[in-house]
Amino acid sequence: AQSVAQPEDQVNVAEGNPLTVKCTYSVSGNPYLFWYVQYPNRGLQFLLKYITGDNLVKGSYGFEAEFNKSQTSFHLKKPSALVSDSALYFCAVRDGYSGGGADGLTFGKGTHLIIQP
Amino acid sequence: ETGVTQSPTHLIKTRGQQVTLRCSSQSGHNTVSWYQQALGQGPQFIFQYYREEENGRGNFPPRFSGLQFPNYSSELNVNALELDDSALYLCASSFAWAGTGELFFGEGSRLTVL
Numbered sequence: 086a087q088s089v090a091q092p093e094d095q096v097n098v099a100e101g102n103p104l105t106v107k108c109t110y111s112v113s114g115n116p117y118l119f120w121y122v123q124y125p126n127r128g129l130q131f132l133l134k135y136i137t138g139d140n141l142v143k144g145s146y147g148f149e150a151e152f153n154k155s156q157t158s159f160h161l162k163k164p165s166a167l168v169s170d171s172a173l174y175f176c177a178v179r180d181g182y183s184g185g186g187a188d189g190l191t192f193g194k195g196t197h198l199i200i201q202p
Numbered sequence: 203e204t205g206v207t208q209s210p211t212h213l214i215k216t217r218g219q220q221v222t223l224r225c226s227s228q229s230g231h232n233t234v235s236w237y238q239q240a241l242g243q244g245p246q247f248i249f250q251y252y253r254e255e256e257n258g259r260g261n262f263p264p265r266f267s268g269l270q271f272p273n274y275s276s277e278l279n280v281n282a283l284e285l286d287d288s289a290l291y292l293c294a295s296s297f298a299w300a301g302t303g304e305l306f307f308g309e310g311s312r313l314t315v316l
Contacts (some may be wrong), residue, residue: 089244119304126207128292128307129245139210175244189235190248190305 087112089178091193099201106161106196107132108176115181118159119190120150124171132174135159136181147171166200171199205229206308207293214314216258223311225293232297233304236268239290240281251276280313283311288315 088111098104109115117136121129133144140152150161159176174197178188205228216222225240233252237245247260250268257311274295279286290312294305 121307126312127292128309129304129305131304134304177244189237189250189260190239190245192244192249194242194244 087180087191088187089176089177089191089193091174091176091196093196094194095197095199097199097201099107100168101165104163104166104170104198104200105124106160106174106176108159108161108193109157110159110176110178111157112178112180116157116159117165117181118150118152119160119177119179120144120148120159121175121177121192123175123195129175136176168200168202169198171198205307206293208291208293208308210311211217211300211309212314214310214316216316217263217283217285217297219283220281221283221313223280223291223293223313225278225295225308227274227293228306229274229278229305230297231295233295234274235294235296236276236278237294238262239292240286240309241289243291248278263300263306265276282314285315290311 090109110137119134120132123129133142135152137140143149148163173195175195177192207226209224211218235250236248239245248262250258267279269277290310292310293308296305
């Protein structure tokens with residue numbers, strides 16, 4: 086079974102400061118990791134993914150994430166936060182050994198990111 | 203915008219009724235999956251369809267069923283609605299199997315069961 090933990094329900098950051106949204110995961114095989122963002126009453130938008138290769142992954146809107154295999158973590162980061170980054174962020178994982186993604190993605194409960202002006 | 207469209211956007215049903223939700227995939231995508239997002243929770247995988255056949259299913263009872271059509275559009279059917287079925291239902295499309303690629307989500311259908 087696979088699982089994702091997002092330990093913080095809410096993260097508050099002042100505009101212009103760096104931000105980090107934490108995520109840890111558990112899978113049997115190789116992890117395929119994703120971050121999605123959700124704005125109020127909207128669907129999920131893809132931000133970035135880690136499949137293999139460089140542990141630092143760059144994505145949309147200036148976001149990046151660092152894969153740490155020993156700590157089973159995939160934290161989302163941004164060097165300088167914007168008020169418009171305020172939203173609900175979800176980390177998701179899939180076991181790379183499952184055939185064709187047929188097991189679906191397992192999502193965390195989400196972290197509310199609030200950027201204060 | 204992802205190009206994945208869902209209908210209806212909102213609907214209200216009563217316990218015991220049946221509901222059908224619809225999804226049009228993004229052009230070029232042949233795989234569709236459905237997720238249930240309860241209030242304050244992350245999305246939970248219901249099932250996935252590839253080439254009109256269900257090829258993966260999460261921990262949902264058989265009263266949750268689906269279809270995928272030759273044009274890759276899809277339906278989610280829920281029978282004998284329960285109060286706990288109240289949620290945002292998200293459709294996601296992708297090319298081939300989800301594999302290593304990201305899913306493209308629609309805006310969702312919000313179902314309220316009274």
